[in-house]
Amino acid sequence: MWTRIGDPEAPPASQGWEPGWEPGLVGRERETAELRELLAGRRVVTVTGAAGVGKSRLAATVVAAAGDGPWRHLVPVRWHGSGAGGHGSLAGAVAAALDGTRHGREPADAETVAAELPSGALLFLDDVDPVHGECVGLVQRLLMTVPDVRVLVTSRRALGLGDEHVLRLAPLATESPRADGRTAPAVELFVERARAVAPGTCADEAELAAAARVCGLLEGVPLAVELAAAQTVCRPVGELAALLERDQGWLNSPRPVLRRHRSLREAVGASYVLCDREERIVWARASILPGAFAEGTGGFVCGGNGVAPREVPACLAQLAACGVLEPLGDPGGVHEPRYRMTRAARDFGLERLREAGEFPVAAERRKSHCRRMAAVIENLWHTGNQDQAVRFLLGEHDNLTATVRHAAEEPEHVEAALEIVVGLWFWWAVHDRAEEGRELLLRLLPLCPEGSRPTARALWLTAWLSAASDPAAARALLGRAWPAAVLAGDDAAVGRIAYVEGVLALHRDDPRAAAGHFQEAAATIPDHALGGPSPAVGEAAAALAQADFAPAAARASARRALARAGVRDDAWTTLVARYARAEADRRLGRTARAWRRARRALDSLDPVLPVPRGHGALRRLLADLETGAPVRPAAARHALADPRPPDGREPHTVPRKNEPALEELLDGPAERL
Template sequence: MWKHPRELRAPAHGGDMPGGLVGRATEVSDLGERLAGHRLVTLTGCAGVGKSRLAAHMVDTADRPPWQRAVRVRWQGNGPGPDGALTAAVINALVGVRPLPAHADLTAVLPHMPKGPTLLYLDDIDPVHTECLRLVRALLDAVPGMRVLITSRRPLGLGDEQVLRITPLSTRPDNGLPSPAARLFWDRADNRVRRQLRSKTGHTAVTTICRLLDGLPLAIELAAHEAAVCDLDELTWRLEHSMCWLNSPHPAVERHRSLRTAVGAAYALCDPAVRSVWARASVFAGAFAESAAVYLCSGGNAEPAHVAACLTQLAAIGVLDPVGDPDGPYPPRYAMTGAARDFGTERLKEAGEFAAAAQRLLIHCRRAAEAAESLWDHGIQSQAVRLVAEEHDNIMTMVAHALILPDHVPAALDVVNRLWFWWMVYGKTDEGLDCLLRLLSLYPQGSAMAVRGRWLTAWLMADTAPDSASAYLAQVWPAAVLSGDDATIGRIAHVQGAIALRRGDYQAAASHFREAAATIPAGAPGGPGPVVSLAAQAVAEAAFAPRASSRTAHRALTHPGAQRDAWATLLTRYARALTDHHHGHPSRAWRNAHRALAGIDNHLPIPRGATALQQLLSDITSGVPRLPSPPDATTTARPLAAVAIGATLENEAARSPQPW
């Protein structure tokens, strides 16, 4: 078992197990039930998850166990050792005779075993997995009263084996208490650190630290030890970059002297092909599909046909976690644990393969962005959003790589531009702005890609920084006019309308949106279509020309582009419902709003416009005055719910801003 030398115990938390078993009550109960009803139980899980500690606690504290004695054999060392060494050690522990030769006859010594039910606890047998498999099968066949408890990163594979997979601790609050991971950090911290943890900033820091460590118990204990000599903010900053450096000078088990050593023990037992796939797959920051891994990881020791088998082996030893339903209709996806990813990245850089792996990740993300944009433009928008959500972490990592690899900047900027709908429609404006501003600072201004990027930057800024957005539009306008790019010219007008709407100038906003709807070609990729501008025009006109607003909303609903653009349809129905409500038709407005909300996929992020529709339904139900007050009115009447389509949906004048 691993214990920290400076172990200081905190007051017990309700429902927690003692010491390092914080948050493990369910696993202890489950393990006890399995041992009571089955002869072979294996605890599996990734390195440092606490398998040995949990098993030892169960053996030492079992209440009326179905065995009379328990015998523990721990495999020493990270290698397999001499052939038959495990068998000799087990026989010596069971029978109590002198150490036997490597090829001792098991059946000859079994009659000398003490009588009565016995629990054989085999700890950390990964290096001798094959020999353990043969030994356990023989023991269970020859000794009816024997039970076997095993800790290993993967199951033995025997038919009657009960497998209990131990997962990292949860990092989410537990019924008003700090998360189990945070409570373990407290349990292992010294008194000085505990005083820091009582503050709000200290609690926040520990929550962040535990999240960065994925709730891995060994990593949390090592981090708590490090916090005794390192400020919590500095510790957090270091862990954001890597966690393998965590170490302890006096580990109870040699392989736990650092997180790198603990993870490396599993790496050392892998064959060259699996090691290669492990290292190359570490470039994925989020979940990835098997097909993506085949593209990125094949080459050298790893043949393309063997990558899938390597992924299965890595999942078996806890390096990869299967994502989603493995038996479902979709291809399997995997996510690498944080410690394994940091370790694999180190091996990737040592092998001089990091740049090549980053290049393949860039190509993968660009293909995903192209596919998502195409799906969006062809009306399959829910699938486009699902694809981007799945690849989000990988895309953000790809952008981070581009900031240090200048050759990657053009492709990275192209990816960010193509995902305009993700940044704008699904509330990721801050994230999109950060990516664009960083990449544009490294890219020539005059290129077509930079023009598109600056227009998108202006759109993302329209709500929070309208003056800066106008400055970006002034930079983009000449290039768009000189190149005859009608789509960009029209979208510049759309952003100008969003800025005017943000400032409460409804007539100017309606004029800009009208120009955008007339200029943007139907089906033009890379941004919103003309139907979105028509919907925005209808909203702006509702403040000063209700009849014109109703006609514009009808034009938007019957526009061919609305038929395959779910987001445009949502905005158009909002415009129609808003117009009907302010024109004195609450029933019709209520029906239009409900129809729009019924089309939203609740399994995906909520698009812009949905909250505005819900607020409008509330207004209709509560009888809020139909006619909006002018933007500069001082009356307390409820103002118009103004919407900058694709930039913001908010209420103006007497009401404080409502985020959409």
């Protein structure tokens, strides 16, 4: 059994929580076992992680429970306060813990500590971020002069010593990865804490679902989860989730005695205080990006006016080291580093950005970046790199969406935002994000000038996205788009209006009319026209509509679609054309050939990426061929106009908040030509 030297209250296992708030290590079973193993075999162990993940709690609990550890004496030292203190202040605190007659604020040096440190001691340096530089030198000196000393450090950054082993704590999982149906660790912690202050909380499925939403919004940070659980005394869990959707910095509790744990804002602010001036500026400016971003994007958005662009990568790396940013992928790989800011740090950074008066400039830079990224993504799609386009879009989705939503409040940004949404037409229409895209368009269209080319393109896209949920509104929108497209001389928009007419005809179960509209689209849309379906897509869609009433003609139309230049690299057009050929072969009695075509079309899709429209219809066709089921009518509608997503869920419902915007948009003339 080891003996404890120094103040028995520093650091306590409860880490500042008053009685009734036991620390607990919910979801930390693996980290607890790993830390015990490291303390038994390593001389220097540093527990790192972002603010509020429970570094001190884990370390103190493990040390307190390790009564038979390989050390004979425990020397716990916690750095109090947020200031760095003078030279030798940390060594002075250690010396004061070793010698009870010494004042804790008296400076000391490493030689004094080494002389007083007992043999076989574990030096526990807790929360040393304000004196991080001195801690590195002190630990290095002790390792050289005291052969049997062991050091356990808790800090938001590693020390960077060669003998150091780092245990980095991540937030708790908010979704259970286990197949046994157990509650996710973050939700388990929330429920435990909520029931401690408000018995009977989370007693039904609705409240448990709301608790899971709360933990997801808080990204599983234990301190944030506990502060949120404390709020259940005065408000229901569902209301708490709605409040956290808007902001998180207000979370607070009077129970923690550590000042920085009294609110989430203070916990994050403790990291902000320790940053250099340039790092604080980069933190505030990078908070304008809600999603993941590359190092180059950070340089574009955060550089200038006090921070040179070449300094931004180093600042991003420092912010990642202290847990403000989360590195994505392999930070040492061949690809450009990517980061994502935690939600609490982003809310804090946005407050600083607005206080500095830099929010408009940062929003303008974000808009410029997103406009360029949307153009790159659209070109990737149209040049046959569709898998790459989807991957790129997934990485930029949150930033693009935030830019578009912000544009609804800034009239000078509306046109750029409309270009972004129209340029990403394939994401909304091909990958079944129709309601998301429709909502964004309905926000922007009432703010745009009538009769402009961007407005005409946005109108037909809104009509396409409305076809499944509101065909009448879609027809009215096409009525407004047609004269605008004709007056602007926009053949691509005219052809795409015809394409949407074909989709509406499929909803009326009129494949003959649909085939005519699709053929008109194929003949009208110019080759290589950006911003919507290509003429090859119109040809493939016509083939699919013809499969219902003229399978031989459908095979010919599908061959023409596949013979167009560049179509072999167009994954979506190829998918539709192959489905049309498979349907035509089936109706002509060539079931084996139809099965091979359908199987080949499905195998060509990337299983990692979101599946495009038509995937579910192909799978149903394949299942019908394997079971010998009768021919399904309306094959084209299932592939091109079925309101159900490919996974078979129920159709999306139109959010009520869209209805006023739609009524306002349709108030204008709707003459059909």
